[in-house]
Amino acid sequence: MEIISIPKIMQETSKEYLVDGKTIGLVPTMGALHEGHLSLVGRAKQENDITVVSIFVNPIQFGASEDLERYPRDIEGDTEKLRREKVDIIFMPEISSMYPEVFLTYVEVEKISERLCGAFRPGHFRGVATVVTKLLNIVKPTRAYFGQKDFQQSIIIKQLVKDLNMDVDVVVCPTVREQDGLAMSSRNAYLDRAQREAATVIYRCLKEASDLIKSGVIDRTYIKGLMQDRLLKEPAVSSVDYAGVYDPETMNELSEIKGDVLLTVALRIGDTRLIDNMLVTSSDYQIQQPNFKSLKERAI
Numbered sequence: 419m420e421i422i423s424i425p426k427i428m429q430e431t432s433k434e435y436l437v438d439g440k441t442i443g444l445v446p447t448m449g450a451l452h453e454g455h456l457s458l459v460g461r462a463k464q465e466n467d468i469t470v471v472s473i474f475v476n477p478i479q480f481g482a483s484e485d486l487e488r489y490p491r492d493i494e495g496d497t498e499k500l501r502r503e504k505v506d507i508i509f510m511p512e513i514s515s516m517y518p519e520v521f522l523t524y525v526e527v528e529k530i531s532e533r534l535c536g537a538f539r540p541g542h543f544r545g546v547a548t549v550v551t552k553l554l555n556i557v558k559p560t561r562a563y564f565g566q567k568d569f570q571q572s573i574i575i576k577q578l579v580k581d582l583n584m585d586v587d588v589v590v591c592p593t594v595r596e597q598d599g600l601a602m603s604s605r606n607a608y609l610d611r612a613q614r615e616a617a618t619v620i621y622r623c624l625k626e627a628s629d630l631i632k633s634g635v636i637d638r639t640y641i642k643g644l645m646q647d648r649l650l651k652e653p654a655v656s657s658v659d660y661a662g663v664y665d666p667e668t669m670n671e672l673s674e675i676k677g678d679v680l681l682t683v684a685l686r687i688g689d690t691r692l693i694d695n696m697l698v699t700s701s702d703y704q705i706q707q708p709n710f711k712s713l714k715e716r717a718i
């Protein structure tokens with residue numbers, strides 16, 4: 419396993435692989451790796467000749483009052499995990515090599531970046547879109563792997579790849595969860611034992627809402643109210659940024675439950691901000707709706 423920290427060397431290395439006809443899979447991460455990250459790595463390994471994992475805590479996606487300084491870092495542990503997974507290259511650039519003193523170009527994906535997390539974390543998705551564009555230009559992957567856990571992020575990246583004609587396939591992988599349903603996240607490490615227990619409310623709330631929709635309860639106001647109620651009743655939850663039913667393409671809040679819907683939540687337990695989501699596709703629930711033709715036929 420090679421560890422590369424200089425962008426130019428990473429770029430030259432990738433070029434050589436591509437000239438040799440090899441495919442490259444990239445898994446961008448901020449480190450403190452867990453099974454969620456490793457599921458992306460496993461998929462990239464299956465589908466490509468060469469797997470590159472980037473580890474970079476991207477300062478420009480953190481707001482001034484956010485957790486950049488205390489974000490968990492575990493370079494030794496991460497290196498060991500990736501060695502065990504037989505990853506080919508870790509790309510681990512210095513901040514100064516990604517953002518030199520004169521750095522003037524940012525990538526902004528409009529509209530879909532302004533909703534949900536974008537509304538609560540101004541500048542966050544501009545930072546994400548900029549770093550992902552840089553990583554794609556440096557590593558030149560055939561495929562890049564992202565988690566559904568950060569659903570809005572994955573939609574923004576798909577849009578930027580399309581808008582900027584980038585020659586890469588964006589692959590979105592399912593959310594990996596702890597046994598009790600909590601989505602794995604590097605930020606779970608901030609939670610003390612009681613907070614960790616309380617955090618399961620997020621999965622329970624999403625699952626309950628999803629099951630209700632699947633069983634035919636498609637009253638959006640009721641589902642949203644129920645989600646908010648479940649979350650706010652948990653005493654450890656200090657605030658709820660959003661919880662409700664959204665359009666998985668536009669990221670707008672839906673006025674009715676129709677077609678594919680995204681149930682999504684962002685909240686704080688103590689100072690820790692956690693997000694999660696569940697996609698309910700129309701085929702999961704429309705089958706439950708009375709079918710006019712069959713009712714008519716039955717009446718005959």
Ligand code: AMP
Binds near residue numbers: 455564
């Ligand atoms: P991060 O290090 O948090 O920036 O995450 C790096 C990548 O791993 C992103 O594409 C995330 O969506 C993905 N990821 C994080 N947690 C999970 C999870 N529990 N399951 C699947 N993918 C995840």
